[in-house]
Amino acid sequence: MSTAAPLKFQNTLTRQLEEFKPLVPGQASLYTCGPTVYNYAHIGNFRAYIFEDLLRRVLQLNGYKVNQVMNLTDVDDKTIRDSQKAGLSLNDFTAIYKKAFFEDLKALHIEPAEHYPAATDYIPQMITMIETLLTKGHAYLADDKCVYYKISAFPEYGKLAKIDMANQRSGTRISTDEYEKESVADFALWKAWDAKDGEVKWDSPWGLGRPGWHIECSAMSHAILGPHFDMHTGGIDNMFPHHEDEIAQSEACHGCKYVNTWLHCAHLQVNNTKMSKSLGNFFTVRQLLDAGFTGAEIRYALISTHYRMSLNFLIDPETKNSESLLQARSAIQRFQNFLGRLHDLGKDGAPSAEAAKVSDEAELAFQNALNDDMNISGALAAVFDFVRDANRLLDAGTLSKERAVATMKVFNSILGVIQFEVKNEFPAEALALLEERAAVRKAKDFKRSDEIRDALKAMGFVVEDSASGAKLKKI
Ligand code: AMP
Numbered sequence: 271m272s273t274a275a276p277l278k279f280q281n282t283l284t285r286q287l288e289e290f291k292p293l294v295p296g297q298a299s300l301y302t303c304g305p306t307v308y309n310y311a312h313i314g315n316f317r318a319y320i321f322e323d324l325l326r327r328v329l330q331l332n333g334y335k336v337n338q339v340m341n342l343t344d345v346d347d348k349t350i351r352d353s354q355k356a357g358l359s360l361n362d363f364t365a366i367y368k369k370a371f372f373e374d375l376k377a378l379h380i381e382p383a384e385h386y387p388a389a390t391d392y393i394p395q396m397i398t399m400i401e402t403l404l405t406k407g408h409a410y411l412a413d414d415k416c417v418y419y420k421i422s423a424f425p426e427y428g429k430l431a432k433i434d435m436a437n438q439r440s441g442t443r444i445s446t447d448e449y450e451k452e453s454v455a456d457f458a459l460w461k462a463w464d465a466k467d468g469e470v471k472w473d474s475p476w477g478l479g480r481p482g483w484h485i486e487c488s489a490m491s492h493a494i495l496g497p498h499f500d501m502h503t504g505g506i507d508n509m510f511p512h513h514e515d516e517i518a519q520s521e522a523c524h525g526c527k528y529v530n531t532w533l534h535c536a537h538l539q540v541n542n543t544k545m546s547k548s549l550g551n552f553f554t555v556r557q558l559l560d561a562g563f564t565g566a567e568i569r570y571a572l573i574s575t576h577y578r579m580s581l582n583f584l585i586d587p588e589t590k591n592s593e594s595l596l597q598a599r600s601a602i603q604r605f606q607n608f609l610g611r612l613h614d615l616g617k618d619g620a621p622s623a624e625a626a627k628v629s630d631e632a633e634l635a636f637q638n639a640l641n642d643d644m645n646i647s648g649a650l651a652a653v654f655d656f657v658r659d660a661n662r663l664l665d666a667g668t669l670s671k672e673r674a675v676a677t678m679k680v681f682n683s684i685l686g687v688i689q690f691e692v693k694n695e696f697p698a699e700a701l702a703l704l705e706e707r708a709a710v711r712k713a714k715d716f717k718r719s720d721e722i723r724d725a726l727k728a729m730g731f732v733v734e735d736s737a738s739g740a741k742l743k744k745i
């Protein structure tokens with residue numbers, strides 16, 4: 271079998287398609303910005319987490335051992351604000367959404383990361399980094415209690431978001447975690463405690479306070495993956511200021527390149543508009559599950575658009591009827607119908623050389639598409655072509671069941687939406703009657719055979735006789 275094309279990604283840092291060259295052969299270190307646990311994550315957030323799951327699975331398909339970190343932001347402006355509104359301690363409040371997040375990951379068949387560090391467990395590491403930045407002249411103390419990053423001391427600032435720093439005023443400061451490109455400014459590394467923060471405070475060399483959001487990811491990635499690692503990802507909104515600030519902090523602190531490859535996914539929109547609570551088009555995974563869709567359907571709808579293309583999720587906000595999820599349902603149904611046919615095929619037919627070729631070529635086309643910056647449309651085309659060709663060979667009685675199932679398993683190692691265990695949909699009592707029917711027919715007891723047929727009908731099943739034996743079917 272031919273070997274797959276080299277694995278390539280579009281690196282946001284260079285804006286180039288580049289071959290993946292890991293720092294340690296055979297291994298891939300990956301930092302993925304995780305949720306701010308102040309609410310249930312919405313389907314836009316899950317577009318990002320599913321793109322990252324696709325990435326880890328594509329790395330694994332290429333034989334890499336993945337070491338993935340996904341942080342949990344459990345202290346920042348938003349978690350503090352909303353825990354106070356809820357009248358709960360920060361810990362009790364964020365615990366609710368941490369638990370919900372892991373439930374949702376499971377529902378969407380997202381493979382667990384190797385590490386889920388929570389920001390509040392890494393405050394000492396953040397303080398150490400801030401101290402180093404102060405010592406090296408990359409940070410300064412303001413009003414004797416807040417520490418800011420000094421952008422002018424890092425000439426490469428803006429290299430990820432491509433900001434022309436020549437036109438920026440230096441020395442302006444910003445204390446909120448989120449801001450626009452137009453307001454590039456020295457950002458907060460350590461925020462002094464004020465009454466608004468309530469019980470949320472840690473001791474530091476600069477008095478009581480808490481870290482800024484950006485230093486959290488720099489400190490956690492360093493603690494787990496070291497100063498220089500392979501890949502870092504997030505949604506496109508994370509590129510600026512969050513990732514730009516992470517680069518500035520980490521490179522100034524450790525004196526080496528921070529990350530080789532940056533990947534960002536485009537946003538998910540709902541019915542062509544930005545998702546927002548006020549527009550009533552804001553959906554969480556659990557709302558869609560409650561509306562009767564499955565985790566696999568949501569996963570398929572989120573994974574099947576290329577990660578750098580905007581994804582327009584179609585849903586009726588009133589009825590929750592979703593064209594996107596119905597399309598996903600019908601795609602998954604095609605896979606399941608094919609597997610159902612394979613399952614019914616008691617034993618292998620006479621596998622042909624053509625059957626082996628169809629499998630080999632489909633697996634190669636699938637991987638080649640994914641290796642080209644995760645071209646999911648090309649990969650799905652390979653899957654559908656395979657299902658069509660394999661169905662044809664199945665009709666001709668020349669498909670190897672074992673080989674075809676193995677190919678579907680390769681596809682599913684990436685897609686994560688196919689069920690391989692065919693669940694027994696018939697009650698034991700009905701199956702026992704079916705067995706008895708076969709015996710009495712052999713003994714030519716047609717009276718009893720008719721009684722059994724009627725009993726099964728009363729249970730809601732008809733018997734269909736075929737070359738491979740009698741089968742039950744729901745009426
Ligand atoms: P947050 O909890 O806001 O920090 O976001 C967590 C992740 O979800 C980040 O990687 C964001 O970039 C990503 N994200 C937020 N909104 C969307 C959206 N509408 N579409 C895709 N990704 C998003």
Ligand code: ZN
Pocket residue numbers: 302303304487512
């Ligand atoms: Zn982050």
